[in-house]
Amino acid sequence: MNKMIVVSVAISVLIIGGxxxxxxxxxSGASGEATVVGGIQYVDIxxxxxxSPRVVTAKAGLPTVLRVSTSGTFDCSASLVIPKLSYQKxxxxxxxxxxxxxxxxxxxTMQGLCSMGMYNxxxxxx
Amino acid sequence: MPADQKxxxxxVSGMHCNACILMTESxxxxxxxxxxxxxxxxxxxxxxxxxxxxKTPEVIAAELTQVLRPHGYALTVEKMQKDAGWGDxxxxxxxxxxxxxxxxxxQKAGLANLITSSSVSYGTAFFIGLIxxxxxxxxxxxxLVLSLSASSAKEGGTWRTQxxxxxxxxxxxxxxxxxxxxxxxxxxxxxTANVVLGSIVALVxxxxxVNLLDVFHFTKRLQITMPSFLSxxxxxxxxxxxxxxxxxxxxxxxxxxxxxxxxxxxxxLSTGSFTQGAMTMFVFALGTLPMLALLSFGSLNIAHKPWxxxxxxxxxxxxxxxxxxxxxxxxxxxxxxxxxxxx
Numbered sequence: 001m002n003k004m005i006v007v008s009v010a011i012s013v014l015i016i017g018g019x020x021x022x023x024x025x026x027x028s029g030a031s032g033e034a035t036v037v038g039g040i041q042y043v044d045i046x047x048x049x050x051x052s053p054r055v056v057t058a059k060a061g062l063p064t065v066l067r068v069s070t071s072g073t074f075d076c077s078a079s080l081v082i083p084k085l086s087y088q089k090x091x092x093x094x095x096x097x098x099x100x101x102x103x104x105x106x107x108x109t110m111q112g113l114c115s116m117g118m119y120n121x122x123x124x125x126x
Numbered sequence: 127m128p129a130d131q132k133x134x135x136x137x138v139s140g141m142h143c144n145a146c147i148l149m150t151e152s153x154x155x156x157x158x159x160x161x162x163x164x165x166x167x168x169x170x171x172x173x174x175x176x177x178x179x180x181k182t183p184e185v186i187a188a189e190l191t192q193v194l195r196p197h198g199y200a201l202t203v204e205k206m207q208k209d210a211g212w213g214d215x216x217x218x219x220x221x222x223x224x225x226x227x228x229x230x231x232x233q234k235a236g237l238a239n240l241i242t243s244s245s246v247s248y249g250t251a252f253f254i255g256l257i258x259x260x261x262x263x264x265x266x267x268x269x270l271v272l273s274l275s276a277s278s279a280k281e282g283g284t285w286r287t288q289x290x291x292x293x294x295x296x297x298x299x300x301x302x303x304x305x306x307x308x309x310x311x312x313x314x315x316x317x318t319a320n321v322v323l324g325s326i327v328a329l330v331x332x333x334x335x336v337n338l339l340d341v342f343h344f345t346k347r348l349q350i351t352m353p354s355f356l357s358x359x360x361x362x363x364x365x366x367x368x369x370x371x372x373x374x375x376x377x378x379x380x381x382x383x384x385x386x387x388x389x390x391x392x393x394x395l396s397t398g399s400f401t402q403g404a405m406t407m408f409v410f411a412l413g414t415l416p417m418l419a420l421l422s423f424g425s426l427n428i429a430h431k432p433w434x435x436x437x438x439x440x441x442x443x444x445x446x447x448x449x450x451x452x453x454x455x456x457x458x459x460x461x462x463x464x465x466x467x468x469x
């Protein structure tokens with residue numbers, strides 16, 4: 001019995017370790033930058049089965065437009081929530097949604113997520 | 127107290143709720159030779175006073191069990207060996223972790239990208255249902271189904287409770303989907319309601335999960351604080367002869383915060399017709415049925431297998447993990463905490 005407990009714990013530790021390793025690996029990838037056109041900063045994010053890019057760096061204090069595009073998006077990522085802006089909208093399955101962010105709001109880190117919370121993205125205003 | 131009155135304490139199995147105290151007491155008091163009966167929920171025991179002649183406690187227990195059997199209770203002299211079954215964890219923990227890892231891998235696989243069509247036909251709705259039942263919605267809808275059906279099976283529930291749940295879900299999606307189409311009004315809830323509902327579901331799942339583990343006795347007390355319709359009617363639906371509760375819970379899944387369900391509702395809304403809205407939601411629910419039916423009837427089936435102890439503990443661990451996952455997500459959506467997960 002003791003041997004089995006050891007084996008059981010060893011397997012469990014392995015699985016947890018593996019999951020953590022996978023999680024840390026995938027969250028480091030996929031980042032992007034905002035583009036500035038005519039004094040307005042654009043942040044483009046596509047939403048389908050999650051958001052991409054996951055992390056976008058942008059300049060703080062600029063009038064910003066967040067463009068979220070969907071194409072055949074029927075999952076949770078269509079249900080967009082941005083807590084800092086008190087924004088919540090169910091996006092059309094296909095299309096582009098423009099959300100304006102004022103210079104005052106374009107500060108610090110802004111989280112966007114789907115209404116169930118399992119997908120998220122970050123805009124880092126620096 | 128007359129000299130021939132004796133008092134025995136018996137252990138009751140199958141007693142879970144406040145109503146059970148009243149039920150056992152009143153049934154026992156109806157037995158001619160019993161003068162008094164006092165049940166205790168926390169001790170799972172009943173103190174019976176009466177004129178038992180020279181029957182042995184074993185005989186009395188057997189006789190009184192005959193009276194209570196129809197209600198799903200049984201009396202024993204000895205306290206049933208309360209084996210927390212720690213040994214089961216040796217198997218349950220790795221199995222649960224493998225399944226949780228599988229769940230995460232399934233999320234990472236980007237199943238949502240399999241949906242390429244941007245217009246919704248009934249075929250697409252069915253396919254979206256299939257995808258929904260194994261992706262993000264599995265955490266909340268599947269988790270709830272697993273926790274309710276495993277709990278129900280553990281308490282001796284039958285296939286009827288489970289079937290009624292699914293009938294309620296399919297029927298509810300049909301009717302509510304039709305209403306959404308007809309009224310042109312979305313029935314999905316706002317952000318705050320979403321967060322509150324998500325948290326409540328997470329809490330219910332957590333309590334059911336801990337009960338499935340069956341190692342902590344304090345949760346029996348928590349169970350009382352659970353919405354009584356859940357603890358009494360759904361979990362033990364078969365014993366209390368309730369048809370309505372599992373049906374209502376099935377219908378209620380229409381409102382669960384699940385992205386796929388919401389986008390289907392949005393589509394139904396745009397159809398502007400009862401039939402189309404109803405059929406879209408019905409077909410979508412039909413798509414989710416295989417996975418959910420597997421969870422609920424699977425639990426029921428396994429509940430009679432010799433290794434059921436391992437199953438209940440595995441299910442308990444998974445349900446608790448999903449409950450915490452849902453709770454963290456609900457809090458992140460409310461902006462209270464930063465998102466912990468991104469899958």
